[in-house]
Amino acid sequence: MTQTPVEPLLAQMAGDLSALLExxxxxxxxxxxxxxxxxxxxxxxxxxxxxEQPLGSLDITFYRDDFTRIGLHPQVKPSDIPFSVDERHIILVDDVLHTGRTIRAAMNEIFDYGRPASVILAVLVERGGRELPIEADVVGTRLQLVLGEHVKLTGPDPLVLEVHKAA
Structure with missing residues (x-):
């Protein structure tokens, strides 16, 4: 297992987001x-x-296209969007962009709350394996993993990015 410091990636992402918004x-x-x-x-x-707007959170469990394969008792957390989505610019954040299916599900849920003016996607890690045509606007790091490797963010305090090797 290798670990990557997250703080420099977050600082870079904040700078990139700020520049993009401007x-x-x-x-x-x-x-x-x-x-x-x-x-x-x-x-x-x-x-x-x-x-200034409060931070929102999404649990996309019921929006996943593989929900029926997860089973009848998934761990579901409530979504919380404490602002109007209509005509607002939304920054959608995830830890890892892999297949694109999680982002698709999240966008479906956001649109159930309203029609945003735009959605900017920011991810800590982008890795290969895309199954849907989804691209991040802001990326902390890009990783090329070999078969059997996976990436995991542990936290929340401290946040640690881990790459686990195949057994």
Missing amino acids: RRGVEDPAMVGIHTGGVWVARELHRSLGL
Whole structure:
């Protein structure tokens, strides 16, 4: 197992997000993290950017396309969107972008709350294996993993990025 410091990645992401928001002329965006690791990352980015809107969180369990394979008793946490989504610029945050299916599910849930002006995707880690045409706007790091390796964010205090080797 190898560990990567998360703080420099979060600082880089905050700077990249700030620059992107300025380039696009986005004022007063709202941020939403995807349970669980995405909420941890979003909490740090939200604090770094000094966003005025409260931080939102999504549990996309019921929006997953593999929900029936998960079983009848998944661990479901409540979603919390404490602001109006309509015509708001949303920063969607997750820890790892892999297949794209989690992001698709999160966007479906966000649109159930309303119609945002835009959605900016920020991820701590982008790795290969995309199954859907989804691309992050802001990426902390890109990892090329070999068969059997996986990446995991542990936390929340401290946040640690781990790459586990195949057994």
